[in-house]
Each structure stands twice: as C-alpha cells, then as structure tokens.
Amino acid sequence: MISREKHDRMANAIRFLSMDAVEKAKSGHPGLPMGAADIATVLFSRYLTFDPKKPNWPDRDRFVLSAGHGSMLLYSLLYLLGYDDISLEDIKNFRQLGSPTAGHPEYGHAAGIETTTGPLGQGLGNAVGMAIAERKLATEYGAEMVDHHTYVLAGDGCLMEGISQEAISLAGHLKLSKLIVFWDNNSISIDGPVSLTDSTDQLARFAASGWNTLDIDGHDPDAIAQAIEAAQASDKPTLIAAKTVIGFGAPNKAGTSGAHGSPLGDKEIAGARAALGWEEEPFVVPSDILDAWRLAGLRSVKDRKAWEARLAATENDIRMTFERRMSGDLPGGFEPAMTAYKQKLTEDLPKVATRKASEMALEIINGVIPETLGGSADLTGSNNTRTSQTKAITPDDFSGRYIHYGIREHGMAAMMNGIALHGGLIPYSGGFLIFSDYCRPSIRLAALMGIRVIHVLTHDSIGLGEDGPTHQPVEHMAALRAIPNLLMFRPADAVETAECWQIALEQQKRPSGIALTRQNLPTVRTDFTEENLSAYGAYDLVSAGDAEVTIFASGSEIEIALEAREMLEANGHTTRVVSVPCFELFEEQSREYKNAVIGDSKVKIAIEAGIRQGWDRFIGSDGLFIGMTGFGASGPYKELYEHFGITAKAAVTAVEARLHEDKA
Numbered sequence: 001m002i003s004r005e006k007h008d009r010m011a012n013a014i015r016f017l018s019m020d021a022v023e024k025a026k027s028g029h030p031g032l033p034m035g036a037a038d039i040a041t042v043l044f045s046r047y048l049t050f051d052p053k054k055p056n057w058p059d060r061d062r063f064v065l066s067a068g069h070g071s072m073l074l075y076s077l078l079y080l081l082g083y084d085d086i087s088l089e090d091i092k093n094f095r096q097l098g099s100p101t102a103g104h105p106e107y108g109h110a111a112g113i114e115t116t117t118g119p120l121g122q123g124l125g126n127a128v129g130m131a132i133a134e135r136k137l138a139t140e141y142g143a144e145m146v147d148h149h150t151y152v153l154a155g156d157g158c159l160m161e162g163i164s165q166e167a168i169s170l171a172g173h174l175k176l177s178k179l180i181v182f183w184d185n186n187s188i189s190i191d192g193p194v195s196l197t198d199s200t201d202q203l204a205r206f207a208a209s210g211w212n213t214l215d216i217d218g219h220d221p222d223a224i225a226q227a228i229e230a231a232q233a234s235d236k237p238t239l240i241a242a243k244t245v246i247g248f249g250a251p252n253k254a255g256t257s258g259a260h261g262s263p264l265g266d267k268e269i270a271g272a273r274a275a276l277g278w279e280e281e282p283f284v285v286p287s288d289i290l291d292a293w294r295l296a297g298l299r300s301v302k303d304r305k306a307w308e309a310r311l312a313a314t315e316n317d318i319r320m321t322f323e324r325r326m327s328g329d330l331p332g333g334f335e336p337a338m339t340a341y342k343q344k345l346t347e348d349l350p351k352v353a354t355r356k357a358s359e360m361a362l363e364i365i366n367g368v369i370p371e372t373l374g375g376s377a378d379l380t381g382s383n384n385t386r387t388s389q390t391k392a393i394t395p396d397d398f399s400g401r402y403i404h405y406g407i408r409e410h411g412m413a414a415m416m417n418g419i420a421l422h423g424g425l426i427p428y429s430g431g432f433l434i435f436s437d438y439c440r441p442s443i444r445l446a447a448l449m450g451i452r453v454i455h456v457l458t459h460d461s462i463g464l465g466e467d468g469p470t471h472q473p474v475e476h477m478a479a480l481r482a483i484p485n486l487l488m489f490r491p492a493d494a495v496e497t498a499e500c501w502q503i504a505l506e507q508q509k510r511p512s513g514i515a516l517t518r519q520n521l522p523t524v525r526t527d528f529t530e531e532n533l534s535a536y537g538a539y540d541l542v543s544a545g546d547a548e549v550t551i552f553a554s555g556s557e558i559e560i561a562l563e564a565r566e567m568l569e570a571n572g573h574t575t576r577v578v579s580v581p582c583f584e585l586f587e588e589q590s591r592e593y594k595n596a597v598i599g600d601s602k603v604k605i606a607i608e609a610g611i612r613q614g615w616d617r618f619i620g621s622d623g624l625f626i627g628m629t630g631f632g633a634s635g636p637y638k639e640l641y642e643h644f645g646i647t648a649k650a651a652v653t654a655v656e657a658r659l660h661e662d663k664a
C-alpha cells in the first residue's frame, strides 16, 4: 500500500519535474501534468501492467496520452519508472533538438511512448484501435496470450474534437470493455474556461454512445483507484470524468488558462514549492520517492515472466506465428503466392476496374496473410475491400477480420493507426479518394510515425461519373503525394494493382494509399515479369529508342496514353509510354535510372485526370499536361473525359501542335 503522504510526494515529483523542465526549456505545458499527476500516480504505481526493462512486451497495458501537449507528464513517468530511454538529462533537455523529450510525444523516440500525440483527439482514436486489436488478438490467441487494458488520458480539447465522437461511438458499439479513458476535467483550455465554447454534458454523451461513466475527484487517490477497479469490471468501455485543477499547486495560476501552455515563472514555482512542501532543488527527486517510483516500475516483472513462460509453452506453430506477426514480418508464402497470381493475370488479361482488381489481389493476400484486418467506412460494396476470408467483427464476436467502421473516415484512420501500433495486425481500410481529406490528419500521423496502414481509396477521378464534383477527386493525388513518407499508388491495371498491394504490405515503416478506379480498365501488362515493376515507381511500359514523344501517365489514363501512342506512331512519331504508379518510389531510384526514364524526347506529355502539380518533375515546366484544372462535373464518365479533354485525341493534338511549333 502506498500511504497518502507517499502518494502526494510521488505525484509532486511529476509536478516539479514538469514545472522545472518547462521552465528550463522556456516553453511547454505545465498545467496538465500538474493537474493529472494524481491520476497518473495511481494508475502507474498500482494498476498499469508494464515492464520498463521490456517495454515492448506484447501483453503490456497500453497508455495513451491523448492530450499530447502534456508530454512532461509522460516523460516524468518514464524517467521515474526506470525506462532506459528517458534519463534525467533528457528531462533537462525537454524540447531540445535531438532529445527524445520532444514538445509532443513522438512514437519511436523513446520506448514507452505508444503513439505520437499532439493533434487533439487523435490519441483517443488510436486507443480505440489498440483496444480493437487487443480484443481481436485475444479472440484468436486466448487470454493466456493477450489480455491487457488500454488507458487514455484525454483533455477537454480531445473531447471537443469531432473525431472523439467517431471514436467513442464505435468503441461503445463494439463494447470495448478494456478501454478506460480518463477525462482530465479541468474546465480550462487556452482561451479561458471551457464554458466559453462548450456546455456538453460529456457523461451523458458517453453514456448515449454506450459507455460506462464515472465522475470522480481527480485529486483523490482512493476515488481514482476505485474508479479504475469499477472500470475494469465493466462490460462497456469506461469514461472516468476526473475533476482536476489545471496547474495544481501553483499559488496564483492554478485553475486558470495561465497554467496551460507557458512556463510558470520562478516566483510561481517557488510558491508551488512552498504550497506543496517540496524542498528539493530543480530536477532533484528525493531518493525515497525515486525508489518508490522505481519499485512501481518493477511491479509487473512477475507477470511478464509468467507470460513469457506461457508463450514458451505454447504449441510451436502458434507461438511462431504470434511472434512473426508481432515482429511485423510477412509469412514466407506471401511472395510466391503473389508471383503465381501475377502470372495468372497475364494469362487471363481481365478487364476490370482497379477497385475490383484490388479485391482480387486481396483474395490472394487474405488467404496467405492471416493478420490483415480489413474494413470500410460504410462503402464495402464500392471499395471492394471484403473478401471470402473476412467475416465481419461484431460486438459479441471478434473472430472476424473485417470492421464496418461506419461513416467515420477520420476515426477509422486514427483507429487503424492504433491497430498498427498495437502490433500483430495489418489494418487496411476502404473509402473514397475524395474523402481522404477526412482522414488526412491521421494519415499524416501514420507517415510521421512510420507505421504500416494501407488505405484503399476508390473512385479516384472524374471516372466515377454521375456522382459529380463533390465526389470527384482532382487535387487529392497531389495533396497525398505531398505527405512525406507516404507511398501513394495509382495502378493502371490488375497486374500493377497486385504489385502495388505487395509493395504496400512489405513496407513495415510507412503507410500507403492505393487510388483505384470505378471504371473498367484493360490489362496493359500483358507480359509476365517476376520482377515488381511498380516498385520502380515509374517504368517503360512501351519502350522506343530515341522516342520523339514520351507519354507519362498513371492509373486509368494509361489506357489513353497507349491509344495516343498508337495514333502518334501511325502519324510517324516514335512514342514511348511510361507508367507512373508511384512518385515516391521513383524518387528513390538511382540518378541514372531516373534520368533514363525521364529521357530526352522532344515532347514530353503527362496524362492524369487530376491537377498538374507534381508532374513537372517528369515533363519539365515546358511539358504538356492533359488533366484537370478545376472541379469536375456530374455525368456519364465517358462524356466527362470528352468534356474535360482528357482523351487520346486531345493528347495527340497537343503533341503535334508542339512539334509543329518547334519546327516553325
């Protein structure tokens, strides 16, 4: 048992490390760590199951600091508990370049940081994904192998963000009873009291979304402990509304937005020292308190060892699959299956939409990779993300491999990040490319974190037709290509679709998006190659030595490029066609390769049913571009291609006019 006096001093260690670090950095957020220190102390010293010496132990509890601006709370905890990755020196270097103690917690900077947080609400979405992953793996492997909780600390800001509703409504629906969210209910945000902008009854909102709700004093350790125990016993996810005082202990700034996001100042900190009875110098934790925290860090060693013994005693092939899945490696059967499938495609030469081609590829993939977890934001029949292997998960049965995310794109993308971060599963989703805008903050974070999530983005251009400009992506490929560390694919046929899927799955450290058509396309890769040509990012689909004209295109516009090539050749112009399924992979090729692909044709032209941005890389600023310059329109797709001039004839006319101009 931890006495009240000891609890208070353990919590104060968090408070002073946070105050001192923010003060030294001259920037940061002291208010949240000071206010939430009691919650964190009870949770980490008595309930959270984890082992600082084996921070990636798969069956550890997850803790997500959704209110990432309160990062000093997490860094203080990791240091106090004995995680090797965060030293006292790192705490003193809070917010400095190269330090793991970055402004907001960044996944990968230090063990114990389960996800990157900062954009409010994302962490809550991640945590729902983690809880989904836990339940899914527990169903597969049993409670001996997988049985842990996901805890979240969320602030008022997290709950105000719209993503919170998407996340909590699915969590409530799926009865994720091992998800426990603390709401740091301090009624303060940056502009002042939350009452300036919000009068939501949060408990009623969560209850209406299927949650168990508790309301406690967030500075009462007994109440916090009782709430955690009640939450653990619930058959629903639990919200613990913990009433706290932001900047607890600061004599003048506590309870005000002045404590939120700036250093308290020497005088205020001295006042807090006096008020809380803390006599230590800055960054000094009394040895009995550091010992108490380090002891708390050892609490779960026995559990971890028992788990390892159970794993060791597990049947060989089950254990090996579990370990392989947790490591992120794909099964050995994957590559040969994809090669055989590609060979079959070049025999069958299907004329299908690439969204259908993606479904066909997924049928193979899901047959050999048991850890894929599919889904769609209520567009299953349009995204073609469901295959024969993927029964839907339901609130009472998690044996399936498919999540109906509902119409919640943003939440879906954040949950997928959480699923990937949890490990053991590879989430892929379905949505319309146009609504990647709704997922973008989470896709960006997946790229920043370097995690494997795969977004199937169908209906990728005006080619979707009658739904019109609200649904027709124009700038989306360019916008997604602008995100660093995201692979954005736009395959041209069934073969490239299979290749892009293979590449996306093989990326352990980056997310992918695959843009796919609604309209049918012919197979253009008619010769079987074992080599994955899409992995070059851009490659000669039709070569021609000394080509007068080079046409670059992606996806559905490859068909148009090939038609234009025939017409140009018939008119005596040697023409090459370069397929460009992935800009980012092209940039990773050697200089020689890139120069060779770009070539030195007299006329370079690119065709993509989107905006020009990005294509100058291939065609130069002087090159010709056939695509979109504004929004689309509602109508049958063939008429739209004519209307917007994205045709072989238009390409040929433009090329010949340029050749004529150059001659003149």
Ligand SMILES: Cc1ncc(C[n+]2csc(CCOP(=O)(O)OP(=O)(O)O)c2C)c(N)n1
Residues within 6 Å of the ligand: 029, 031, 032, 067, 069, 070, 118, 119, 120, 154, 155, 156, 157, 158, 161, 184, 186, 187, 188, 189, 190, 246, 260
């Ligand atoms: C999506 C997003 N919008 C805005 C911000 C900037 N921001 C950081 S903290 C904050 C206020 C959060 O208030 P609250 O959650 O109550 O935190 P507390 O004041 O209790 O620390 C805002 C607006 C952000 N980090 N993320």
